[in-house]
Amino acid sequence: MQAIRIIGLGNHMRGDDAVGLLAARRLRERVGSRAQVIEAETAGVELLDMMNAADTVLLIDAVCSHRQVPGTIHRLDASAGPIAPGLFPRSTHAIGVGEALELARTLGVLPNKVIVYGIEADKMDIGRPLSPEVTHALHEVVELVLQEIESRVCTNSI
Amino acid sequence: MTETGGTKPEGEKKTRTIAVGTIARVEGEGSLRVTVQDGAVHDVELKIFEPPRFFEAFLVGRHYDEVPDIVARICGICPVAYQMSAVHAIEQIFGLRVEGPLRDLRRLLYCGEWIESHALHIFMLQAPDFLGYESGIAMAKDHAAIVTRGLRIKKAGNAIMTLLGGRSVHPVSVKVGGFSRVPNHRELESLKDELAWARDAAAETVRWVAAFDYPEFTPDYTFVALCHPDEYPFNEGRIVAGSGLDIPVDEFERHFTEHQVSYSHALQCTLRGAPYLVGPLARLNLNHDRLTPLTRQVLADTGLSLPLRNPFHGIVARSVETLYAFEESLRLIEQYDPPPSPSLPVRVRAGIGMACTEAPRGILYHRYRVDGDGVMREAKIVPPTSQNQGRIEADLRLFLPRVLDRSNEEASLACERVIRCYDPCISCATHFLKLEITQVKE
Numbered sequence: 074m075q076a077i078r079i080i081g082l083g084n085h086m087r088g089d090d091a092v093g094l095l096a097a098r099r100l101r102e103r104v105g106s107r108a109q110v111i112e113a114e115t116a117g118v119e120l121l122d123m124m125n126a127a128d129t130v131l132l133i134d135a136v137c138s139h140r141q142v143p144g145t146i147h148r149l150d151a152s153a154g155p156i157a158p159g160l161f162p163r164s165t166h167a168i169g170v171g172e173a174l175e176l177a178r179t180l181g182v183l184p185n186k187v188i189v190y191g192i193e194a195d196k197m198d199i200g201r202p203l204s205p206e207v208t209h210a211l212h213e214v215v216e217l218v219l220q221e222i223e224s225r226v227c228t229n230s231i
Numbered sequence: 232m233t234e235t236g237g238t239k240p241e242g243e244k245k246t247r248t249i250a251v252g253t254i255a256r257v258e259g260e261g262s263l264r265v266t267v268q269d270g271a272v273h274d275v276e277l278k279i280f281e282p283p284r285f286f287e288a289f290l291v292g293r294h295y296d297e298v299p300d301i302v303a304r305i306c307g308i309c310p311v312a313y314q315m316s317a318v319h320a321i322e323q324i325f326g327l328r329v330e331g332p333l334r335d336l337r338r339l340l341y342c343g344e345w346i347e348s349h350a351l352h353i354f355m356l357q358a359p360d361f362l363g364y365e366s367g368i369a370m371a372k373d374h375a376a377i378v379t380r381g382l383r384i385k386k387a388g389n390a391i392m393t394l395l396g397g398r399s400v401h402p403v404s405v406k407v408g409g410f411s412r413v414p415n416h417r418e419l420e421s422l423k424d425e426l427a428w429a430r431d432a433a434a435e436t437v438r439w440v441a442a443f444d445y446p447e448f449t450p451d452y453t454f455v456a457l458c459h460p461d462e463y464p465f466n467e468g469r470i471v472a473g474s475g476l477d478i479p480v481d482e483f484e485r486h487f488t489e490h491q492v493s494y495s496h497a498l499q500c501t502l503r504g505a506p507y508l509v510g511p512l513a514r515l516n517l518n519h520d521r522l523t524p525l526t527r528q529v530l531a532d533t534g535l536s537l538p539l540r541n542p543f544h545g546i547v548a549r550s551v552e553t554l555y556a557f558e559e560s561l562r563l564i565e566q567y568d569p570p571p572s573p574s575l576p577v578r579v580r581a582g583i584g585m586a587c588t589e590a591p592r593g594i595l596y597h598r599y600r601v602d603g604d605g606v607m608r609e610a611k612i613v614p615p616t617s618q619n620q621g622r623i624e625a626d627l628r629l630f631l632p633r634v635l636d637r638s639n640e641e642a643s644l645a646c647e648r649v650i651r652c653y654d655p656c657i658s659c660a661t662h663f664l665k666l667e668i669t670q671v672k673e
Contacts, residue, residue: 086304114401115307118355118382119389168355172368179371180379199285 077108077222078127078184082116082134082170088201089143089194092211093133095203096190099215107222120173121182129186129225131218134170135207136191143195144206146214151187188221190214263646265631272631275624276492290610295321295407295579295601302597302612303401308351308656311344311396312590313612314405315466316597319586321407324601325577332570333409334466339563340395340402341465341588342556346388346429348591349511349549349556352654353436354381357546360648361443377439380432384553387429390422391560409574419564426564430557434529437550441533449540450629452622453502454513457589463521463555464514464589471517472502473538480587483596489613499621500613506621509593510653511548512539526555542626542652549654579605590615592656616655623653 081097084090094112101110108131111123116134124130136147138157149156151174168176170189177183192214195204203211266274286305290298302317303310315337322329329337354377355367364370371378394414396402404410457468458477470486471477478486489498501507516538519527530537530551539548581603587596593615600609626649634645 118351118385121382122386122389168351168367172366175368176371176378179368180375 076127077129077131077225078124079104079108079110079218079222080120080123080130080132081110081112082114082132084114084197086199088196088198089192089204089207090135090197091203092135092192092194092207092214095211096133096214096218099211100218103215103219104222107226116170116173117168118173118176120170121177121180124177124184124187125182127184129188130184131188131190131221132170133190133192133214133218135194135197137194137197141193142206143193143204144210145193146210146217147189147191147193148217149189149191151189152183152185156189186225190218263627263650265627265646267631267635270635272628272635275627275631277620277624287610287612290599290607293607295599295605295607298599298607299405299407300403303403303405305612305614306656307401308348309344309590309592309595310401311340311392311405312588312595313597314402315341315588316586316590316595316612317599318405318407319466319588320584320597320599321601323584323586324582324599325407325580327408327575327577329409329575332568333413333574335563335567336395336410336413337405338465339391339560340405342560342563343388343391343395345556345591346553346560347385347392348388348654349553350381350385350388353440353546353549353553354378354385356654357651358440358443360651361440361546381436384429384432384436387422387425387557390425394418394422406574408577409570409572411573413569413573415569416567419567423561423564426557426561430554430561433550433554433557434525437529437547437554438533440546440550441535443546445541445543447541448543448630450542450626452513452540453505453507454516454538455502455507455509455594455618456514456517457587457594458517459521461521463518463552463559466588468587468589470587470594472507473513473517474502476502480596481585483585483587483613484598487596487613487618489617498613498617500618501621506625507618508542508622509615509618510545511552511591511593512542512545513593514589515539515548515551522551522555523558526551526558529554542649545652545654579603583609590656592616592654593618614656616653619653619655623650623655626652 079097079100081093083092083094085094094114097110097112104110113123155175156171174183174187192207192210195206262278264276264278265272286302290301293301298317298321299314302313305313359365359367359370362370367378392402395404397404404412454473456471457464458471459468469477469479470483476486487500487502489500492499519537535544535547581601583598583600585596585598587594595615596613598611599607602608627646630649634642
């Protein structure tokens with residue numbers, strides 16, 4: 074079986090920004106040996122190391138496009154081409170998710186398949202809990218990722 | 232940079248506005264406004280929104296042992312610096328001195344942070360300016376081997392942070408009195424091969440950056456850094472200025488004054504009313520005789536002579552310090568003898584304590600007042616980017632006349648390059664950086 078890796082990004086102190094971390098935590102309990110799970114609070118160039126040697130990466134993070142209602146789940150195929158770099162909130166450290174994925178592509182180290190699940194955030198203030206919309210999306214994205222893994226494991230075993 | 236404005240008549244005056252949405256390749260976001268009148272730079276205002284101010288308030292009422300984990304959250308790039316200044320200030324209050332292997336481990340952890348921070352800035356943030364690329368990613372297309380080397384150097388720093396701090400970002404093992412866990416011999420030894428590779432790669436990096444083309448630009452700086460009798464400074468030293476100042480850390484507030492500027496959330500800090508420079512360039516100029524022989528030799532071989540007075544040479548200073556940090560890490564690992572206990576016993580007492588350590592971007596001052604129950608009653612944090620803020624503005628005033636005849640976009644890009652020389656950690660010191668140049672003609 075080819076390696077599937079789940080990477081959940083987020084900051085657990087910043088409201089809806091925690092959603093990627095929380096999703097990864099739940100998935101860890103449910104995927105068993107079908108995938109490796111990484112919870113990470115940074116999304117800079119370290120993302121290249123996190124993706125290292127994986128065949129398929131399923132990346133979960135909060136996004137703020139300001140064009141969709143909170144809780145909307147975007148499914149983006151980063152292996153097909155660049156994803157909108159302005160979508161992700163964590164650009165305060167110069168290199169965000171979009172940039173890190175492009176760097177990996179440029180250096181020829183992007184895994185075969187990289188699917189990004191971006192969950193539209195509402196509030197990301199320090200100390201806030203998850204908003205109701207994003208809490209709902211958290212349940213949903215966990216199921217979506219499980220389905221994705223299921224389909225990939227089946228495809229690979231044929 | 233995301234947008235630029237244009238020329239527009241404003242009443243009887245002709246106003247040229249250059250607005251830059253977000254300054255690229257700095258840690259975080261902030262804003263800059265430049266006003267030009269009659270062809271001369273009239274005003275330069277760096278606007279900073281500063282989380283440390285909030286953290287000063289968060290800390291009040293918290294128990295002292297929560298402080299290292301709280302302040303680590305001020306910045307994802309330099310959490311160790313915040314933790315170090317915090318634990319040293321609190322240890323001063325409790326009359327505790329952390330010596331021997333525990334002190335060495337703190338120094339090693341700090342090496343890891345310098346490496347991580349410096350490598351990112353050198354390879355991904357500033358080198359593209361010298362090689363003519365708009366981003367690190369664009370540079371990686373043509374210089375994949377160099378960028379890959381840079382990422383591997385950074386990763387060697389991450390490995391130190393992960394081993395000593397428990398993880399590579401926001402380390403969790405630092406506490407008042409020492410660490411919650413210390414590594415054994417074997418764990419530290421496991422880092423050595425990669426650190427040795429990275430040391431050689433860092434020496435190569437010094438030679439690489441020293442050969443860049445640098446603009447002639449030498450403002451009259453007052454350099455400020457910690458100085459220690461026998462060490463290149465990390466955790467300890469007196470505060471020294473090139474102008475002759477040489478004071479113990481607890482006199483910081485007598486000489487350095489913070490003041491509010493109307494356009495910024497951050498306080499600006501001055502030394503006897505004038506801006507000054509902290510960070511790698513200042514540290515190197517004031518401490519080069521405490522570098523290792525190899526590091527000194529690699530620097531001397533570049534043909535550059537000290538003191539370095541050009542802010543663009545900050546990338547050289549950062550590369551030299553990265554090389555030093557690898558050498559120092561290897562030395563500390565070589566001589567490591569695990570301490571009998573991961574931390575010293577703490578006896579709480581009321582008091583006031585101050586500490587200053589060398590964050591990657593320069594001196595970071597903390598002052599705390601703790602009551603007899605170990606609860607924080609007052610906190611003051613002066614981050615390096617706030618201290619450099621006035622100096623960045625002064626540099627822009629000097630640099631701008633060279634680029635005013637260029638297009639709005641080019642002038643803005645030039646300003647960004649000057650700002651990036653400082654590697655401003657605007658995520659520590661600001662929230663949003665927009666650049667706006669207003670040109671007023673009578």
